[in-house]
Amino acid sequence: MLCTLALALQGCGDDGPGPTESKYPRDNELRMNQLQLKGTHNSYHIAQEEPAVAELDYTFAPLDVQLEEQGVRKFELDTNYVEKNDSIEVYHIPIVDEGTHCRLFVDCLRTIEQWSSAHPGHQPIFIQIEPKGRFPSWLGESFFEAFEGEILTAFPRERISTPDDVQGDAATLREAVTTTGWPTLAEARGKVLFFINDRSDFTQAYTREFNDVNGRLMFPESLPEEDFAAVRILNGAESDFDAIQQAVKSGFIVRTRDGGLDAPQSPGVLQAALDSGAQLISTDFPGKVEGVDYVMQIPGGTPSRCNPLIAPAGCTSADIESPGRLK
Numbered sequence: 319m320l321c322t323l324a325l326a327l328q329g330c331g332d333d334g335p336g337p338t339e340s341k342y343p344r345d346n347e348l349r350m351n352q353l354q355l356k357g358t359h360n361s362y363h364i365a366q367e368e369p370a371v372a373e374l375d376y377t378f379a380p381l382d383v384q385l386e387e388q389g390v391r392k393f394e395l396d397t398n399y400v401e402k403n404d405s406i407e408v409y410h411i412p413i414v415d416e417g418t419h420c421r422l423f424v425d426c427l428r429t430i431e432q433w434s435s436a437h438p439g440h441q442p443i444f445i446q447i448e449p450k451g452r453f454p455s456w457l458g459e460s461f462f463e464a465f466e467g468e469i470l471t472a473f474p475r476e477r478i479s480t481p482d483d484v485q486g487d488a489a490t491l492r493e494a495v496t497t498t499g500w501p502t503l504a505e506a507r508g509k510v511l512f513f514i515n516d517r518s519d520f521t522q523a524y525t526r527e528f529n530d531v532n533g534r535l536m537f538p539e540s541l542p543e544e545d546f547a548a549v550r551i552l553n554g555a556e557s558d559f560d561a562i563q564q565a566v567k568s569g570f571i572v573r574t575r576d577g578g579l580d581a582p583q584s585p586g587v588l589q590a591a592l593d594s595g596a597q598l599i600s601t602d603f604p605g606k607v608e609g610v611d612y613v614m615q616i617p618g619g620t621p622s623r624c625n626p627l628i629a630p631a632g633c634t635s636a637d638i639e640s641p642g643r644l645k
Contacts, residue, residue: 357392
């Protein structure tokens, strides 16, 4: 069984780098929601030789190249439970669009972890999980034990920012992020944070009927009134502009988009995303694409910038991450 294998492997991963002296003087002041960064949509994707439709004809660089050369600090992985292989795999659409840099979920995570271990001074990296296909409800809790077991195979627990870490002594996760606030960069540097982009049966089961995430590794997509509210998905940078600003000012971390494949023809969407204060802005154009002039950049980002709505006065991009301070 997948769950047996994953649980058996939990203790096999490298513990990674230990604590290092911070090279960022404002690490104890700045918090992990007070930044704005570049992410990619379907980050693993490779176009098939004959894409079914033009919208599927795009290819990203490998995940570690996105980290190293394109300043990407947020990834999206579409996960599929493949019953015949008893495995968790990463691809977009069965048969129609299966091109991927890392077919196995754990291999995608290991690629990110290897770069992270080699660059322990990095700001927190965000990993968006979008469950696809049929949810294997018949496996019950063992499915989530296996799923999180694969995460722990790649990343030791101490290098993951979890809901329990953020909640601390607060009564609820929502209370923590809207009052005490998110962890500081001193606490989050060199770590990853997982969040789920889903409101279907996967998340319903993961949150125990939308009640809690106690002991879980991942933050679920949430509504603002829920006790586990911390990360919100508001993809319409223009249509959701006011809601995004309200969510960011309230203390939530928000993922939005720059317009997707239409971004080169709609530069105003990127500007709206930037102005909205959304912390995580996903793009299909993290680097140069032949025949396309548009490349999504965070203004002044190295690779991120201080959040335009909530960062403290005097914050600079170099306070968040600087290329010379990654190791």
